[in-house]
Amino acid sequence: MTGYFIQAFIFLFAAVVMVPLARRLGLGSVLGYLIAGVIIGPVTGLVGQETNIIQHFAEFGVVMMLFLVGLELQPRMLWEMRNKLLGLGGLQVGLTTLAVCGIAMALGVKWTMALAIGLIFSLSSTAIVLQTFNEKGLTKTEGGNSAFSVLLFQDIAVIPMLALMPLLALPELQATAVAGDDGAHGDLSLVADLPGWATALVVVATVAGLVLAGHFLSRPLFRYVADSGLRETFTATALMLVIGIAALMGLVGLSPALGTFLAGVVLANSEFRHELEANIEPFKGLLLGLFFITVGAGVNFTVLEANLGLVVGLTLGLMLLKVMVLLVLAVLFRVHYGNRWLFGLSLAQAGEFGFVLLGYAVSSYVLPEGLAQILAMVVALSMFLTPLLFIMLEKVIFPRYAQRDEAREPDAIDEQGSVIIAGIGRFGQIVNRLLVANGVKTIVLDHQASQVERLRAVNITSYYGDATRPDLLETAGIANARMLVVAIDDKTRAVELVSEVRRQFPHVQILARAYDRGHHYELQDAGADFTVSETYKSALNMGGEALQRLGIHPFRVEQVKQSFCEMESQHFDEMFQTWREEGNQTGDHYRSLFISLEKEILAAMQTDRSDRHSRSERGWTPPPKNYLDDFEEP
Template identity: 40%
Template sequence: MQSVATFAALLAVAVFLVPFFKRAGLGTVLGYLVAGVLIGPWGASVVHDPENLLHTAELGVVLLLFIIGLELQPSRLWALRKPVFGLGALQFFGVGALLIGVARLLGLNWAESVLAGLALALSSTAFVLPTLAERNELHSRYGRETFAILLFQDLMVIPLLALLPLLGAVKAEGGVSPVVGLVVLGVVIAVGRPLMDRVFRHVSRIDSREMFTAAALATALGLALLMEASGLSMSLGAFVAGVLLSDSDFRHELEGSIAPFQGLLMGFFFIAVGMSINLGMIVQHPINVIAFTFGLLAIKGFGLYGLRRMVGGAAKVSRMQALALAQCGEFAFVLFGAARANSLLPVDVVEQLTLSVALSMAIAPLLFIIGDRINAREAANQPEQPADDMPDEPNPVVIAGFGRVGQIIGRILRLRGVPFTALDKDRDEVDVVRRFGAQAYYGNAAHLEVLDAARVGEAKVFVLAIDDIETSLRCAELVRKHFPHVQIVARARDRFHAYRLMDLGVTLQMRETFKSSLALACMTFEALGKPPAVASQIIDLFARNDQELLKRQQALYHDESQLIQSTKDAHMELVALLEQELAAAVPPEAEPESPKA
């Protein structure tokens, strides 16, 4: 009964704390760690023996490595080989070497220093990638390079786990030689893929999700146990199983089946780690703990910044990468847990390292804030680059914003021989499109002097294709005020952007996803068996009605309650109108009945 109460307490504290930490931008891992502290020996003492929970929850690490293996398709890894094996190796081994040297200076022997240094060189994938996605920086240059470095770090977890037997951390039962493990690993790699493919094809014929999930768990845990019995680690076995299935037709189904178990068990693992954190060290040695934690962040941050600059990285990109990866990662808990259980590192060292890793993850959000403030200060102190020299002759069309929308417009105009002047405030974007033959100029179209230089007053059409809503509106306001005779054709990000453009008198506009959504809806109806003529009629009627509704709601969009009511009324009107038109235009026998379940 005690185990049921413990399980309930774990779930309750996780459900309460983890969403709070995620919304605060601190990450789910830190939420689980704090949950463990609160219910562990240093908190409410709901759980007195975190070691037992830790052994069970380590299955979450095994399943996590299985999923990482599934996602590492050889073709994808080959496409990313330069940033992954170039920058990734530079960060991991470069920063790792610095940390190993510091560990030696602090009195650890070589084996202890190598394990501690390389484990601390890892960063938190679970924190960094969601943070970059939330900040819309995952597709920026530093975001792509950071992703590549994290991918390399995930790959390095496997050799680190395999390194433990060589360091004397793990001794298999019966004293199995690592050579035996390597032979077994070779056999598994040779015959595993076709054998597992046959197994999953057999299971898929049964059409039972429960059996597929059972087969996925059996595969991951079975190979994990086989590797452990052969003198290697369970995590290595699970990772190999995932890699062997990464190009399989069942990859996505396997990932979906395993993910819920992996996520829950990983949560329990971090809770157990939180329970084992020795908070007494903060009380007894606060200066040592603080100095070690900030020293760790400084070594990782400044070390990566220096290495990245040495290989030609820009200052801003290098700084943001260093701040994003300065914290330590969740796999450090795994490695230090194994080291402690097998007496590779002294207990007091493991407790200090575990505490500092947790504190570094707590500080990580502040590092992003520091980076943003440094960037803002630099931008304020640096004068904006002057705009390019514009063409001497005016063109009938000026395109403001030469990204994914503006470039398509420009390509079509070029096909028909219509000259245009394209403006964009992203210097890198301008340089790229120029290499492809486009005549684009650097300049912020929200500045009147740039519009004057581009001879907007002598143009016939001003195409407003700027992605940022506020910049787009400022630009539209300038053109309407100073060049009222020029026709504006505008791109709107969404419905509310469209309303605000209409407030400025911009009537020729198109919401950027509207036409594509209509086309997809038409395809959907046709896939459901509707005749193309009927599908087109439905879409055309909806499009006309929505455009009229957009004009009517312009006066209401400041009042949310009226806007909601207007939308509901318009929906009911459209349903009735659609029924009438379809009934009048299509005989009942012309439209096939929907298939019955």
């Protein structure tokens, strides 16, 4: 027993030391786990043959990951992503598989083995890529969204890949395995002695039963457990479901990952979905980390040294091939400029599911053990090289495209309009669409070339150029324009633009978008005629909707929203002047005014104004008498 405790301590200590260090160095947690495994395994020899036994247990983390992936895959979300999911994801997996398979067959590899290798190498590392995107703020970029679609398709594609592997088994590998079998092992199976047609019926019945049980029996079970009020019972229930489904799939000869994934999809619309995720996530993270440590600890340096040139050559060739396929797809799907390289380089590595598929391919007699070890080296090395690709993106590629955009000459503006819109992001687009729909001629300027190209692709006329440049504004017709709408993202440049236009063209009305209250004051101080905080109206509407759903009458909701706006408006000038007097910052006097405003708003919210409508409320149909009696205060 003491030996097990010592081994557990070694694994956990290696993770605690290496993973935080790897993250600080920008390598990501997955590589931290891999490095920790390499150190305690082949480098220091602190762990040995027991690693293989632990790895079988740790693979259950992958099963849990697929269950959580299934929980996230609501049909509605998949339908909204269908173009990129099936287009980008499907083509990436298909083209990469065919390319790798073709090259392997050209080198003399049997087609079944070549196909298995192609499937394994078509996958990328979801853990590394998504974590790096989050750390570097790339998730919301065009390239990041495209990469996420591909990764999601790859995660789904693992399921049919696992199901396909046994069909690619080689008779000679099976014969060798049978010859070396001492008859001492044997997993439980319900279909081992059944004919093929009976096995198929059992499998179909099992999957159908799983779907029906998940749909009709899961809610009563979860309600029964939830009524106990014991969190640990719900945790036990979640683990029981995952383990039970995995065992059931094993009994009928299917992959445990397939069953848990299907169960996750079935439960995706359950009201207990978030509770399931919260309970399983810690176990999934710990077991996945343990899995990656065992992968690193299982690296065979003897195999690596004996095949160093081959492993390095295969790794670089694979990454180059995947980059070429991804860049072609980026062009076909109109991913722009630097985002193409982000999309291509971020997915160039092989993924963690490659280890799973390799182990499954060996156990299914698709690949020989020696070849699988070499391919595992390729997968691991490509993952080790991924942080270098992101460094190259940051240091070389992104600056080059930024310089290219800066060096690009502004577009020639050959028309003029009564309204100039500076900045055509999510805010400026709505303003522009509303004006154009009502016959107002607009001139749209934006300094991001990729944004301009995207708008032109949907027939929205826009021009590349920096709206803060006086010469460009004059070319756009600022001297004859009636209005300027400022919706650029840079707060400082927005204030400078308002100030410059107010000074040079006092007849132009300036409407500006503010990020927050402080930015609102700065724009007002610079001379904007009208300023609105981008989240103010949407937050007010959301608050009104929340009140209605809590039982407040819609008429009363409009009253309190109107009162809230009036109170804010009445105190704006006083607070603005205080902000000015305190050196354009929020000092003690400003804070005391804000506290007083909150108290007045609270008092105003308690007043029923049904007997004294303001002019702005006369468009509303008067409410019935005693309308508040039917609604309870929240």
